[in-house]
Amino acid sequence: MLSKKCNMTDQHYPNIYLYKRIVQSKLFIDIHFAEKIDTDNIADEAYFSKFHFIRLFKQIYNKTPHQYLKSVRLQKAKELLKNGATVSEVCVLVGFESVGSFSALFKNTFGSSPTTFLANQLKKDAEMNANPLKFIPGCIASKSGWLKNSNFRETE
Numbered sequence: 438m439l440s441k442k443c444n445m446t447d448q449h450y451p452n453i454y455l456y457k458r459i460v461q462s463k464l465f466i467d468i469h470f471a472e473k474i475d476t477d478n479i480a481d482e483a484y485f486s487k488f489h490f491i492r493l494f495k496q497i498y499n500k501t502p503h504q505y506l507k508s509v510r511l512q513k514a515k516e517l518l519k520n521g522a523t524v525s526e527v528c529v530l531v532g533f534e535s536v537g538s539f540s541a542l543f544k545n546t547f548g549s550s551p552t553t554f555l556a557n558q559l560k561k562d563a564e565m566n567a568n569p570l571k572f573i574p575g576c577i578a579s580k581s582g583w584l585k586n587s588n589f590r591e592t593e
Contacts, residue, residue: 455493456497458483458484458485459483459490459493459494459497461482461483462479462480462482462483462490462494462502463494463498463505465479465482465483466479466502466505466506466509467509470506470509470510470513470531470532471510471513471530471531471532472532473532474506474532475503476490476491476501476502476503479502479506480502490502507542508546510531510532510533511531511542511543511546511547513530513531514527514528514530514531514539514543514551515547515554517530517531518551518554518555518558519558521555521558521559523555524536524539524540524551524552524555527539527551528540528551539551540552570583
């Protein structure tokens with residue numbers, strides 16, 4: 438009976454070990470996204486051959502490592518743009534080498550160019566500063582008593 442328990446543990450151990458190595462590679466991407474890394478670097482970090490690594494990573498995260506790296510970079514770019522950084526600064530800070538390819542990928546992913554996104558963000562920030570209650574749901578503003586003696590009106 439004891440040998441069967443050991444056998445069960447031995448069978449599950451490789452899967453857990455492989456999974457941990459894939460998670461380690463994802464964390465490597467999360468930390469080093471701005472550096473010049475590629476699939477070879479990431480696979481080396483996980484101690485896998487490149488193609489075996491890509492297959493396992495996609496099986497777990499439903500994206501290839503390259504697709505995941507691009508998505509991390511683009512999300513970080515969006516955050517930086519929201520904080521007022523310029524497009525060229527953001528491009529370099531998140532690890533892209535070309536503003537043109539960065540802008541095209543950003544537009545393809547989010548539906549607007551980084552410049553348009555930045556302009557819209559600045560406009561939204563100015564509007565929020567001028568009229569903050571406009572960005573709070575009416576039910577919350579009413580419950581909190583912010584609508585009393587206020588010029589805030591629900592739009593119809």
